[in-house]
Amino acid sequence: MKTIKKHKFGNVYAYELGYSAVGRPLMTVNCYVVGDILIDTGQSHMSRAVLDIVKAHKISAVLLTHHHEDHSGNAAVIKKAFDIPIQAHSLTIDKMKDSYKIFPYQHWVWGATTPVRLDSFIPDFYEHENLKFQLIHAPGHSKDHSVFLEVNHGWLFSGDLYLGDRIKYFRADEKIEEQIASIRNVLSYEFDSLYCSHNPRPINGKRYLAAKLQFLEDFYGNVSILADHGLDEKKIMRQLQLKEQRMIKLICFGNVSMRNMVRSVITAHKN
Ligand SMILES: [Fe+2]
Known part of the structure; x- marks a missing residue:
């Protein structure tokens, strides 16, 4: 089953895309359109819909x-069909020039990503009509993770930096200390709208992101105190009454879990 919902936040359009082989989609992702710029390309299971969006909005970059x-997921098909620049951080360009392995659940939920030659982001600012984008590298969720700040309107296209005030799981390669540093850095910029890929907050976005920072800092503090007392991951989870989202953990073959969050604190705290 495929779902496409179009949301309008002033001049910003969000296309919420969902796909499921069986039943209703469990997770959706937003691609954003502002002017003739598209931010992120959605999952490859939704390639036809995304190509239609690119065409309808006469996307130029x-x-x-x-x-x-x-x-x-659709960067390669967009590049092939429209030959327009797809700009990203140098680490994203490196990562996507060759194919890389993903878990079966990632294939199932989102679909694979095809290798593609991406374009460098114009350093500091990318200007187009009345839009002025700045790339801010914000690692932690992944090494290459970046956000795009539209400085004239105060719109932050935040990828997976926010997700929610309180989060319940990490992928195995996420780094909490980098996420905390990235959010602190991003909060030093001026913006009000937080266009998260999974949970848009068009008003008071800065307050929502600050709440996430507070949550991560408290989590870090609580876990590291118990680690200092010699408790292992299991005991820390029990002491703090942290519960696994069992279904998510099962579907994701253990790659996504609360335990990963705890482990990330312990690893960072040791170093
Ligand atoms: Fe992500």
């Missing part, structure tokens, strides 16, 4: 927040 398959 694409900005990519990071290489994960629900954001970059």
Whole structure:
């Protein structure tokens, strides 16, 4: 089953895309359109819909927040069909020039990403009509993760930096200390709208992102105190009453879990 919902936040359009082989989609992802710029390209299972969006809005350039398959899944087909620049951080360009392995659940939920030659982001500012984008590298969710700030209107296209005030799981390669540093840095910029790929907050976005920072800092503090007392991952989870989202963990073959969040704190705290 495929779902496409179009949301309008002033001059910003969000296309919420969902796909499921069986039943209703469990997860959706947003691609954003502002003027003739597309931010992120959705999952490859939704390639036809995304190509239609590119055509309908006469998209002239694409900005990519990071290489994960629900954001970059249609970069290659867009490049092939329209030959327009798809700009990204140099680490995203490196990651996407060759194919890389993903888990079966990633194939199932989002679809694979095809290798593609991306374009460099114009350093500091990308200007187009009355839009002025700035790339801010914001690692932690992934090494290459970046956000795009539209400075004239105060819109932050935040990829997977926010997701929610409180989060319940990490992928195995996420780094909490980098996420905390990235959010602190991003909060030093001026913006009000937080266009998260999974959870848009068009008003008071800065407050929502600050709440996420507070949550991560508290989590870090609580886990590291118990680690200092010699408790292992399991005992820390029990002490803090942290529960696994069992279904998510099962579907994702353990690659996504609360335990990964705890482990990330312990690893960072040791170093
Ligand atoms: Fe991601």
